[in-house]
Amino acid sequence: MVATNFEGFTIPFESILEHINEGICVIDNQRRVVYWNSQAEKLYGIKREKILGSDIAQFFPNALALEVLKTGKAVEYVEHRPREGNVVVISSIPIKEGDTILGVVSIDQDITEIRKLSQELEKARDRIKYLEYIEEEMKKEKQNCSFETIVYKSKKMYDLIFLARKVAESDASVLIQGESGTGKDLIAKAIHRESPRRDKPFVVVDCSSIPENLLESELFGYEPGAFTGAEKKGKPGKFELAEGGTLFLDEIGEMPLEMQAKLLRALENREFYRVGGVKPVKVNIRVIAATNRDLHEMVRQGHFREDLFYRLDVVSLKIPPLRERPEDIPVLIDYYLKEYSVKNKKVIDFIEPAAVEMMLNYPWPGNVRELKNVVERLVILAEEGMILAEHLPQSIRRYFEEKGVEQNKTNLKKLDEIVAEAEKQAITNALKMTGNNKAKAAELLGIPRSTLYYKMQSLKIGCPTS
Ligand SMILES: Nc1ncnc2c1ncn2[C@@H]1O[C@H](COP(=O)(O)OP(=O)(O)OP(=O)(O)O)[C@@H](O)[C@H]1O
Numbered sequence: 025m026v027a028t029n030f031e032g033f034t035i036p037f038e039s040i041l042e043h044i045n046e047g048i049c050v051i052d053n054q055r056r057v058v059y060w061n062s063q064a065e066k067l068y069g070i071k072r073e074k075i076l077g078s079d080i081a082q083f084f085p086n087a088l089a090l091e092v093l094k095t096g097k098a099v100e101y102v103e104h105r106p107r108e109g110n111v112v113v114i115s116s117i118p119i120k121e122g123d124t125i126l127g128v129v130s131i132d133q134d135i136t137e138i139r140k141l142s143q144e145l146e147k148a149r150d151r152i153k154y155l156e157y158i159e160e161e162m163k164k165e166k167q168n169c170s171f172e173t174i175v176y177k178s179k180k181m182y183d184l185i186f187l188a189r190k191v192a193e194s195d196a197s198v199l200i201q202g203e204s205g206t207g208k209d210l211i212a213k214a215i216h217r218e219s220p221r222r223d224k225p226f227v228v229v230d231c232s233s234i235p236e237n238l239l240e241s242e243l244f245g246y247e248p249g250a251f252t253g254a255e256k257k258g259k260p261g262k263f264e265l266a267e268g269g270t271l272f273l274d275e276i277g278e279m280p281l282e283m284q285a286k287l288l289r290a291l292e293n294r295e296f297y298r299v300g301g302v303k304p305v306k307v308n309i310r311v312i313a314a315t316n317r318d319l320h321e322m323v324r325q326g327h328f329r330e331d332l333f334y335r336l337d338v339v340s341l342k343i344p345p346l347r348e349r350p351e352d353i354p355v356l357i358d359y360y361l362k363e364y365s366v367k368n369k370k371v372i373d374f375i376e377p378a379a380v381e382m383m384l385n386y387p388w389p390g391n392v393r394e395l396k397n398v399v400e401r402l403v404i405l406a407e408e409g410m411i412l413a414e415h416l417p418q419s420i421r422r423y424f425e426e427k428g429v430e431q432n433k434t435n436l437k438k439l440d441e442i443v444a445e446a447e448k449q450a451i452t453n454a455l456k457m458t459g460n461n462k463a464k465a466a467e468l469l470g471i472p473r474s475t476l477y478y479k480m481q482s483l484k485i486g487c488p489t490s
Pocket residue numbers: 173174175176202203204205206207208209210211315316392393396
């Protein structure tokens with residue numbers, strides 16, 4: 025190796041070339057490898073002793089250096105994949121003396137890691153773009169906050185939403201019934217948002233959470249000084265606050281009977297009295313009521329006024345529980361996976377099939393609310409974008425464990441039946457073979473005679489005719 029002197033200092037090129045990060049290969053004009061540094065050894069896994077002096081084409085038939093040796097023209101930054109998983113960038117420069125080509129030096133830079141990192145970066149960018157996209161889509165849906173936010177695929181829900189959309193255009197009272205978590209609230213809001221009253225208030229009264237003695241003033245408001253502890257100026261009730269819009273009476277089944285009578289009067293006359301008031305207040309509202317109780321049954325038992333029931337139940341919407349519309353489960357899982365992926369900035373790439381299987385077969389007593397919470401939990405617990413069955417809450421896993429035990433019990437019963445069947449067959453055969461001689465049959469079967477009698481009786485075996 026040539027060394028250059030600079031003011032008496034010999035520059036150790038060999039040592040420098042040995043320690044740089046690029047693989048260096050020099051060939052002479054006979055294509056023989058005359059220099060091969062340690063980085064090239066590492067890069068290509070070929071020891072110096074093996075390659076030095078050999079024709080480079082033996083090791084790299086398509087080596088760029090061969091081309092450069094022919095043309096005498098430098099080629100720079102060409103990407104090359106010498107081995108599976110390796111990416112290098114090669115520059116090959118001819119070594120010339122005048123017009124004569126003496127050889128070629130190639131500088132190979134391993135960019136495998138850089139390439140990997142940039143691919144990761146690209147992937148991360150794609151993920152962010154994906155999350156931004158679904159976030160945008162969901163925002164659009166939420167802005168409407170109408171029927172677009174209701175996720176379903178089942179015929180049952182399709183029919184229900186069809187009816188709800190139709191009724192939204194009218195002013196009819198609506199009674200929404202369904203188990204807790206089936207989406208009564210969601211549908212009530214959607215009806216309001218798609219009704220001509222959409223720009224007016226949607227006022228919610230949760231009849232189950234207001235103490236009985238306050239319910240009247242909550243609904244109808246009160247006049248100044250109506251009762252101790254009341255605000256001096258008096259206060260408008262929910263009826264007045266909903267003027268022009270929709271009053272949503274949630275958990276109507278919890279309303280006390282006495283209050284039901286007052287509510288009925290207000291709904292029929294479209295006017296009411298504030299507590300302590302003497303002047304009737306006129307209102308223009310639409311009423312939507314909801315309950316998870318069986319109102320029909322409550323009417324039958326005298327816990328709910330029949331006249332109020334019919335007043336509210338002009339249009340009846342019964343939301344089926346999730347277990348009765350399993351086709352909705354996958355779309356709901358998908359929807360909430362997207363929602364919580366965005367919220368938690370996590371992309372889910374994989375869900376263990378067992379987890380999906382369990383979610384599809386679970387009866388969801390808490391309906392969509394329960395499913396939504398479970399999916400949120402799964403996204404939070406997911407590691408490296410993977411959701412596993414073990415991430416499901418105990419309640420669901422226990423359900424399947426218990427089901428497994430039941431299953432085993434029935435399998436055991438089957439096993440008993442199989443054994444009895446086999447015994448019956450063996451005894452019948454033995455009796456046939458011995459011409460119904462029970463002593464001989466017992467001997468043949470290797471059991472005491474008493475056991476044979478017992479088995480014949482319990483398995484209801486008569487003496488077979490041959
Ligand atoms: N079809 C659906 N699509 C999307 N989300 C739904 C659907 N049904 C219910 N949800 C969601 O499930 C949760 C519970 O729904 P909601 O509060 O409307 O139920 P509910 O029947 O009013 O329950 P409760 O009787 O306990 O008040 C909400 O977060 C709601 O957004």
